[in-house]
Amino acid sequence: MNLTIGKKESGASFSLPPDTVTSTIVIYGGKGMGKTNAGAVIVEELTHCKLRWSILDPLGVSWGLRHSVDGKGEGVECLILGGIHGDIPIEPTGGAVVADLVADESVNVIIDFSRKASGEMWSIGEKVRFVTEYAYQLFRRQGELVKGMRREPIFQILDEAARYIPQIIPAGNPELARCVGAWEQLVEEGRNVGIGVGLLTQRSARMNKSVSEVADAILAFRIVGPRSIEAITDWLGEHLPKDKIREYVQTIRSLDVGKCLVVSPGWLKFEEVVTIRKRNTFDSSATPKAGECATRVTGTGAKPDLAKYQERMAETVERLKVNDPKLLKAKVAELEKKLAAKVTSTPQPVTETKTVEIPVLKDGQLKRVESILEKIQKLAEQLGAPISEITGAMRKVNAPAPKFIQQKPPIPVPQRQSVQKAPAVQKVYTDGEELKITSAQQRILDALAWYESIGNMQPSAIQVGAIALIDSSGGYFSNTVGPLSTYGLVVRGSGSLSLTDEGRELASIPDAVSSLEDYHEVLRKRVRSARSANGKSVEMLNAIIERGGQPLTAEEIGQAVGIDHTGGYFSNTIGPLSTLGFIKRERGLITPTDIIFPSGPS
Numbered sequence: 330m331n332l333t334i335g336k337k338e339s340g341a342s343f344s345l346p347p348d349t350v351t352s353t354i355v356i357y358g359g360k361g362m363g364k365t366n367a368g369a370v371i372v373e374e375l376t377h378c379k380l381r382w383s384i385l386d387p388l389g390v391s392w393g394l395r396h397s398v399d400g401k402g403e404g405v406e407c408l409i410l411g412g413i414h415g416d417i418p419i420e421p422t423g424g425a426v427v428a429d430l431v432a433d434e435s436v437n438v439i440i441d442f443s444r445k446a447s448g449e450m451w452s453i454g455e456k457v458r459f460v461t462e463y464a465y466q467l468f469r470r471q472g473e474l475v476k477g478m479r480r481e482p483i484f485q486i487l488d489e490a491a492r493y494i495p496q497i498i499p500a501g502n503p504e505l506a507r508c509v510g511a512w513e514q515l516v517e518e519g520r521n522v523g524i525g526v527g528l529l530t531q532r533s534a535r536m537n538k539s540v541s542e543v544a545d546a547i548l549a550f551r552i553v554g555p556r557s558i559e560a561i562t563d564w565l566g567e568h569l570p571k572d573k574i575r576e577y578v579q580t581i582r583s584l585d586v587g588k589c590l591v592v593s594p595g596w597l598k599f600e601e602v603v604t605i606r607k608r609n610t611f612d613s614s615a616t617p618k619a620g621e622c623a624t625r626v627t628g629t630g631a632k633p634d635l636a637k638y639q640e641r642m643a644e645t646v647e648r649l650k651v652n653d654p655k656l657l658k659a660k661v662a663e664l665e666k667k668l669a670a671k672v673t674s675t676p677q678p679v680t681e682t683k684t685v686e687i688p689v690l691k692d693g694q695l696k697r698v699e700s701i702l703e704k705i706q707k708l709a710e711q712l713g714a715p716i717s718e719i720t721g722a723m724r725k726v727n728a729p730a731p732k733f734i735q736q737k738p739p740i741p742v743p744q745r746q747s748v749q750k751a752p753a754v755q756k757v758y759t760d761g762e763e764l765k766i767t768s769a770q771q772r773i774l775d776a777l778a779w780y781e782s783i784g785n786m787q788p789s790a791i792q793v794g795a796i797a798l799i800d801s802s803g804g805y806f807s808n809t810v811g812p813l814s815t816y817g818l819v820v821r822g823s824g825s826l827s828l829t830d831e832g833r834e835l836a837s838i839p840d841a842v843s844s845l846e847d848y849h850e851v852l853r854k855r856v857r858s859a860r861s862a863n864g865k866s867v868e869m870l871n872a873i874i875e876r877g878g879q880p881l882t883a884e885e886i887g888q889a890v891g892i893d894h895t896g897g898y899f900s901n902t903i904g905p906l907s908t909l910g911f912i913k914r915e916r917g918l919i920t921p922t923d924i925i926f927p928s929g930p931s
Contacts, residue, residue, distance in 0.1 A: 332374035335605040343603045350380045350482045351525040352596060353516050355541050357533040357561060358550030361616065363587040367548055368486055368529050369394060369608040376405045376437065381483040383431050387456055388488060389443030393613025400626035404610035408633055412441025413448065416635050417642045421455035424462030429802060430641060432470035432480065436633050457508050460493050464511035469908040472522035474861040482523035490528035491535035509537055510915035516540045521900045533560040546593035551584040565592065641804065764816045769809050772797035777819065777828045778836035785927055787825040791910040795855055795924050849874055852925065855909060862905040865890050869903055873912065878926045880918040
């Protein structure tokens, strides 16, 4: 079933083939020329053909796809994440989390990263970070095998693409350079893992040529800027003779609204002006005209069953609530009211002299109480702090001193000390509540203890997962760490974990990682257990380790393990290393991450 998106000059219909879902299409066009409408039409046709899609929307204008053209009925069924029309809020640090959902679920998704849940606009830096992490994680997860089968392909659209994949990267902006690298990988290698890419931009001159030049087709609406025209002629120059290019340049400059020049010499073998049909869904990107009332939607739109997606994103939603300024102020006001009532009701002391026996706190307990009192003292100054910390601190002041069943001396740092392994499941009592530490949670505590023993006090979640043999990119890891954080055994930072004194008392250094070589053996075990990995995957890891942390080219790794680096088998073999976060693939180089060398390259 083809994707019928418009008509040719002859009046015949113009269609895209089903393999559009794994192809790269670049759509150029000035404001109001039909670029956004073309993207919506492609999405409608993908849906009609039961092909998956996802839209990264930095402007907050794609939500109309869910409604009919008049706004009264249902349009295309899809999940909306973020923005003011979103079903579920998202946060700037959640690019990988959102990519996990897109990869794992069959639902079509609009990702609106124009505004936060509070209505505040995202900053440029937050948008770049989100788009970068999303692209890297989507590539990793889409490349995984599920029960021995490849995932269903997906077409990923990025609006205003030139902002995130620019030709010129300002000096001192490594975040943007990393973003360009992520999308280069997605465009150049996405077909191998079932990802097609649609890039929409009104700034063709600004688009990075390393991405646009590998496009299977371009759709060029009217453009008049000389630099933008030049960028398109550069692309055409790779495929067409010069006299043909001059003809098409004149065509592009004079196109009517809704018409575009479609050029695809290799894939579609087509070069002609096409009139893109009007979308069948509500145009939420339309610019209001003077003297006209904007059309509003009145229907509910086509929503999927949100329950499982809300459950999956519950941790993100809760984190956003905790840091919501309005909710925070309300909680603080409530606490102050309760505190005032408690002070008022305090009875006057009786003037009487008598001997009172004062219990003496142990050193560890005293430090905890001092830390809690310090938090409360700074409450008035730190209204931006999460309310969970404030309420937790007040709860701990009134609670009895915690009792731990297992008492062990803290692990010395950095000198390694052999400690007896903890049982598979142990019970911990803190604040009068019981927490059963599972074997997976114990492995996380032990992994953190090992990192401390080599001087790394705040390893990343990916590093911890590598030692604990748990995939840190999935929900299981987060759910396993959650209770440890709630009961004060670990502290969760921005992508990192660290032990508290209480957590350190329960941890023991794994005997299996007494040296860097032992640590690398743990990583080999992790690769062997990964989906889609094979013996050559481990050989690739060995080749990377032997290089001592220095980057390698794909050709060098292929030669080391005896595989053609240009074939699909190479990509499938090295894929698990990328999925596990052991390597980064940027600009043709394969570089080990700090998971392989936690103390830096040797």
